Amino acid sequence: MSTYQGDDPEHCRQALQGICDNSVLPDDLVLVLDGPAPEPLIAAIASFSHRLPLRLVHLSENRGLGEALAVGLEHCRYNWVARFDADDICMPDRFERQLAFIAENPHVDAFSSPVEEFRESPGETNRLLKSVPCGSHALAVYARRRNPLNHMAVMFRKDRVLAAGNYQGDACFEDYALWVRLLQQGACLDNMAESTVWVRAGRSMVMRRGGWRYARAEYDVQRKFLTSGFIGFPEFIRNLAVRIPVRLLSVGLRTGIYAVCLRRTVR
Incomplete structure (x- = not known):
């Protein structure tokens, strides 16, 4: 820990x-x-x-x-x-x-x-x-x-x-x-x-996972994956196109995407 x-x-x-x-x-x-x-x-x-x-x-x-x-x-x-x-x-x-x-x-x-x-x-x-x-x-x-x-x-x-x-x-x-x-x-x-x-x-977690700093970190790690050969250029572009815009959305919109697209409710 x-x-x-x-x-x-x-x-x-x-x-x-x-x-x-x-x-x-x-x-x-x-x-x-x-x-x-x-x-x-x-x-x-x-x-x-x-x-x-x-x-x-x-x-x-x-x-x-x-x-x-x-x-x-x-x-x-x-x-x-x-x-x-x-x-x-x-x-x-x-x-x-x-x-x-x-x-x-x-x-x-x-x-x-x-x-x-x-x-x-x-x-x-x-x-x-x-x-x-x-x-x-x-x-x-x-x-x-x-x-x-x-x-x-x-x-x-x-x-x-x-x-x-x-x-x-x-x-x-x-x-x-x-x-x-x-x-x-x-x-x-x-x-x-x-x-x-x-x-x-909750809101604080979603806030931590957005903004220009987080978007730049997203770019840096995907670039590292590309240069190491883990992903190819098409995957690099696809990942950035999907992930970077989400990092730059408002907290409310990003929360909605997490809840609807990336999670499911526990029954």
Whole structure:
């Protein structure tokens, strides 16, 4: 996990409580403080120091998610690593089901699952499902158009990720760029069919995924995919034509596209 001064202490507390409530607890929990953190956030984290195997990694300045996760991964003691965000909530059997998936699919190097997005509470009605493709072939095809894994629900082999260059400074797309490098190195990626994480969504999330800065980051990562040979020029143009305009829409219109075109309601 990585957190920084912009995270809500109560959301972080709920995230850590969700881990405590899991049917399988982690043997090691590395939490990176990405730059100086306010006292309420530190206090929320400290309240779990006797309930979870927390190890804090302090960065003197904010480096961004990619660098923070790269540093955190170097501190992880085990080869199978679960990723998680500081404002989402793990379903109570997330790790139990993911460990079962690993046992059933020993060839897989990284995988995630669908996630369910909520606004106020995981128990609310009309949550939105963000699905991902199942099957390594379908995932590899999908990755040429969209991010094939839900980052907050990912588990991966540390050695394969380090061999692929670890997380790097691909602003806004640290995870997507990593999955592409893994695919290019022949790693096996897949997804579970059922959700494992409740994700905090709403207006703030949609705002973060738009604007000129995000559009420029979108162009940069697609350009990287093109120059590395992962996609061809027609795919590069298609991806930019589909994705860049959405980043520049108003928050209201972008929210509508997410809900209607890219998600479906959980029944």
